[in-house]
Amino acid sequence: MKEYIIRRVLISIPILIGTSFLIFYLFALLPGDYVDSNPSLTPQRAAELREFYGFNEPVIKRYFNWIAGIFHGDLGFSFQYQQPVTKVINQFIWNSFIVSIISLVITWIIALITGVYSAMKQYSIFDSFVTFFVFAAMSIPSFFIGLLLIKIFAIDMNLLPVGGMIDVGSNTTGLAHYVEIGRHMILPVFILVLLGTGSLTRYVRTSMLEVVRQDYIRTARAKGLKESKIIFKHALKNALLPCITLLAFELPALFSGAIIIEQVFNWPGIGQVQLESLNNRDYPVLMTFTMFLSFLTILGNLFADVAYAAVDPRIRLK
Numbered sequence: 001m002k003e004y005i006i007r008r009v010l011i012s013i014p015i016l017i018g019t020s021f022l023i024f025y026l027f028a029l030l031p032g033d034y035v036d037s038n039p040s041l042t043p044q045r046a047a048e049l050r051e052f053y054g055f056n057e058p059v060i061k062r063y064f065n066w067i068a069g070i071f072h073g074d075l076g077f078s079f080q081y082q083q084p085v086t087k088v089i090n091q092f093i094w095n096s097f098i099v100s101i102i103s104l105v106i107t108w109i110i111a112l113i114t115g116v117y118s119a120m121k122q123y124s125i126f127d128s129f130v131t132f133f134v135f136a137a138m139s140i141p142s143f144f145i146g147l148l149l150i151k152i153f154a155i156d157m158n159l160l161p162v163g164g165m166i167d168v169g170s171n172t173t174g175l176a177h178y179v180e181i182g183r184h185m186i187l188p189v190f191i192l193v194l195l196g197t198g199s200l201t202r203y204v205r206t207s208m209l210e211v212v213r214q215d216y217i218r219t220a221r222a223k224g225l226k227e228s229k230i231i232f233k234h235a236l237k238n239a240l241l242p243c244i245t246l247l248a249f250e251l252p253a254l255f256s257g258a259i260i261i262e263q264v265f266n267w268p269g270i271g272q273v274q275l276e277s278l279n280n281r282d283y284p285v286l287m288t289f290t291m292f293l294s295f296l297t298i299l300g301n302l303f304a305d306v307a308y309a310a311v312d313p314r315i316r317l318k
Contacts, residue, residue, distance in 0.1 A: 005306065012298045019294045024066060027283045028059045034079040034281045053079075066287070076284030080277060085288045089270065093255055095165060096262070096269035099185055100254040103192035108247075110197050115204025116236065119212065130201060137198030142191055146264035149187050160186055163266035188265050192258060203246065207239040214238075241308065248304035252296035 035041065035049045050056055054065070069076060075085040118130045154162045161167065161184050172180050211217065212235050220230045259271035270289070277285040 005302070008302050008305070012302070015298060016295060020067065020291055021063060023287055023290050023294070024063045025059065027287050028062070030281075030283070032281055033283065036281065070291075075288045078277075078282055078285050080280045080282040080285070085284050088273065088285060089289060089292075092268060092273045093270045095267065096256070096258070096271060097254055099188050099192065099258070099267065099269065102185070103189050103196065104250055104254065106189070106193045107196040107200060110193070111200035111204050114197075115201045116208055116231065116239075118201070119205045119208035120231065122209065127205075130205070134198040134202045137194055142195055142258075142260050143264050145191050145194065146187070146261060149191070150264075153187065160184075163264070165268055184265075184267075188258070188261050188267055191261055200243075200246070204239065204243060207242050208235060211235045211239045244304050244307045248300035248307070249297070251300035251303065252293040255296060256293055 033050070033053075033055050035046050035053070035055065038046075041049070054062060057065075066076065073086075075089075077083075078085050078088045081088045114130055118127045121127050150162055153160045163184070165184050166172070166177070166180050170177075170180060212231075217230060217235055220234055221227075256271065256274075258269070259275055261267065262269040262272045263275070274286065274289065276282075
């Protein structure tokens with residue numbers, strides 16, 4: 001296992017290098033830059049800024065300067081926020097992470113329970129309801145659900161805040177501050193859970209249906225084992241194997257932010273920063289964050305391979 005992990009890490013190094021060049025080169029091909037996005041600048045001032053920021057240098061030189069900065073802990077400077085990129089990302093990424101991790105945990109708990117039970121009660125009323133819910137959840141746009149919930153719970157019933165992370169002008173501290181943040185998180189988390197539970201429940205149900213029809217499940221039932229032991233000890237572990245791949249790809253999603261939901265609820269997350277950076281052509285922020293997500297994707301794949309062996313003893317990593 002140790003040798004496999006070390007070898008995978010070594011293989012990941014050239015993959016990251018190639019990914020970094022591809023990301024930088026693609027952003028370099030985009031027309032315009034941050035200077036062009038400011039129409040109030042005179043041509044002389046625009047030329048001075050372009051020379052100052054190094055936009056006139058060859059792409060390969062700019063790439064190596066960027067890589068050298070990464071190794072020295074300098075990920076660039078955000079033109080939009082007038083701050084180092086690391087400070088900008090660190091300021092907003094955790095706001096997205098806390099919403100994503102809570103949504104992920106709740107989504108998986110609900111999907112596993114409903115998916116397994118729906119597979120065990122195939123074609124029942126409960127299974128039909130779950131199937132209807134899955135397609136309904138995947139069909140309704142997230143921004144429509146968000147606006148509808150704001151209308152009902154925030155405006156009409158006045159039970160929850162309209163948006164933001166804290167109340168306007170709030171000075172709460174300690175436990176009251178966290179409770180206030182929790183109230184603002186209810187609607188965004190609910191929508192993310194609603195959207196994620198539908199497809200994942202269907203995936204778990206399909207995987208369970210394939211497993212319970214296998215010969216070893218019939219053999220276990222013929223031996224007289226309890227149904228609960230058959231389902232949760234034998235069937236569920238094998239049914240989770242395809243789901244591990246989905247869980248591994250959730251790692252970059254935890255930090256990427258939900259752009260639409262953050263816009264609807266005015267949540268100060270990294271998804272909103274990405275959209276604003278794209279509109280203002282703040283490419284250092286976009287390049288750094290894209291590279292960070294690429295690293296998390298490679299790390300998630302490594303986690304999936306190791307988790308396969310942990311869940312299924314038949315799998316041997318060599």
